[in-house]
Amino acid sequence: MLEAIGFDADDTLWQNEQFFRITEGRFHELLNDYAAPDHLAERLLAAERRNLARYGFGVKGFTLSMIETAIEVTEARVPAHILRDILEAGKELHAHPIELLPNVRQVVERLADTHRLLLITKGDLFDQERKLAQSGLGDLFDGVEIVSDKTPGTYARIFRDHAGGAEAGLMAGNSLKSDVIPMIQAGGWGVHVPHGLTWALEHAEAPREAARFRKIDDLGGLLPLVEEINAAGSGSLGSR
Structure with missing residues (x-):
């Protein structure tokens, strides 16, 4: 679970x-x-x-x-x-406006009722704090981690500190390199949520053979995926 x-x-x-x-x-x-x-x-x-x-x-x-x-x-x-x-x-x-992506608010609000939610992001401390405050989502997260880089060790530490470890965690993000692959390497679920624009230094090949890799079109697909994973208990799911 x-x-x-x-x-x-x-x-x-x-x-x-x-x-x-x-x-x-x-x-x-x-x-x-x-x-x-x-x-x-x-x-x-x-x-x-x-x-x-x-x-x-x-x-x-x-x-x-x-x-x-x-x-x-x-x-x-x-x-x-x-x-x-x-x-x-x-x-x-540094002062650009905040524009939430489709389904974000509904999904975060729904999941906040049933799971511990963590915001894990790279970037400037002040800039990320500003954007989170302006997004109106800040109160929905149980933990906010603004990190210098995202590595398997980063995810292992964060999910150990906030939950039962990476094995009981899921990370959703648009970057295969930073959000998905290192989370899977830490033992958790990595969910790719593609964005139309991705910085060249964040490009990576999808880990399609990894049992805990999933891809959804937008965050709206996260709710049924979380239900599916939880229904399957602690075992990995079958073929995608």
């Missing part, structure tokens, strides 16, 4: 990546005279990958990576007004 259900936040509960794409489009416009869009996108992604260990995930790291890329592609000749505009774009990204 499931004791606790974990939810990713960005692009699982509310829209997020679309705002990063809009900001990156603005970044391309600002540097249009210095680099082709494809080349600029490659350089920015490379900077983000390098900087994950320094700045972590989220808006601040993305903004600093844009500034670093602007300096690189202009060979340190980027005008100050462009750097100013990049900073302003980062500030706007």
Whole structure:
């Protein structure tokens, strides 16, 4: 039986990546005279990958990576007004509105009556706290964990602290790499809830052969899935 259900936040509960794409489009416009869009996108992604260990995930790291890329592609000749505009774009990204995804509120409210609910997310501490507060969902979660990365050890610790361990837990999210695969490796259920936009650094192959892997179209499919898992008791279900 499931004791606790974990939810990713960005692009699982509310829209997020679309705002990063809009900001990156603005970044391309600002540097249009210095680099082709494809080349600029490659350089920015490379900077983000390098900087994950320094700045972590989220808006601040993305903004600093844009500034670093602007300096690189202009060979340190980027005008100050462009750097100013990049900073302003980062500030706007930090304040984007909260737009819940389909079925989110109904599903979270229903499951809060029967299970311990956990919000497990990466990103800037202040930004994620802001978004959770504005979502109106905060009171429905028994625990909120804003982490630097999501690994099997991360999930093992969180579900041990809040429930009977990962084996009695389920994690739902849009990222196979961060939300699904490490949760399954920790011994729990990993449920993929695809989003139309996924950051390139979160791409991974689906673990289709894993007994505790499931995929649903949106969070509306989580309620019957949870009922199915609980009905089957502690054993794994058959073929999908």
